[in-house]
């Protein structure tokens with residue numbers, strides 16, 4: 001079966017960022033109270049820089065928007081500089097007019113992770129679902145912290161990131177031993193329930209995962225390939241990330 005994923009190959013990271021931020025801008029202009037699904041990692045950083053620029057220079061408003069983040073490290077406080085809450089404040093929330101009470105990132109310090117996941121899913125349901133998820137991509141094909149083998153019907157839950165993921169993410173930590181061994185993540189189903197999905201991938205080190213996601217079998221072995229089952233999913237790629245597509 002051919003993939004239903006739309007693929008858009010652009011010249012470089014900044015063109016990818018402009019295109020991804022443009023999808024969010026178009027959504028927010030059409031629906032100011034939109035429900036945004038957001039990601040962390042190096043890849044989305046220029047996307048948020050462009051959203052901030054659109055807010056500052058072109059009046060893009062977030063005052064009625066709600067935002068849900070894909071994942072968070074278990075055990076890290078939102079003030080920890082490697083927490084995903086900290087990342088979101090630093091790269092987006094502190095620079096636009098979104099209200100803090102409309103930003104939902106798992107609480108990494110929760111005393112009850114299972115309840116935290118149930119509450120996250122309930123909040124998404126209460127606002128009518130996510131309109132547009134932004135996703136990055138792991139070199140092993142993971143989306144959020146849904147690692148190879150993740151159940152396609154999975155919902156938000158506690159997971160143990162793979163060694164490859166921990167190794168890749170350790171570059172952000174002063175001491176690799178500090179990388180948390182557990183995380184909270186939106187499930188594959190939580191992501192697939194979104195009305196629209198845009199995945200961004202940059203660089204040759206993502207090319208194999210990109211090719212498996214788009215042209216490989218739809219299988220939990222490559223969680224991003226499960227996006228083939230979604231009706232409105234676009235991959236925004238630079239040339240290097242697209243280099244292994246046939």
Ligand code: GLP
Pocket residue numbers: 039040041042043044070071135136137138142143144145165169
């Ligand atoms: C982490 C996050 C993912 C992200 C991935 C890729 O593992 N949990 O959501 O997509 O990193 O990050 P980067 O964009 O830095 O390559």
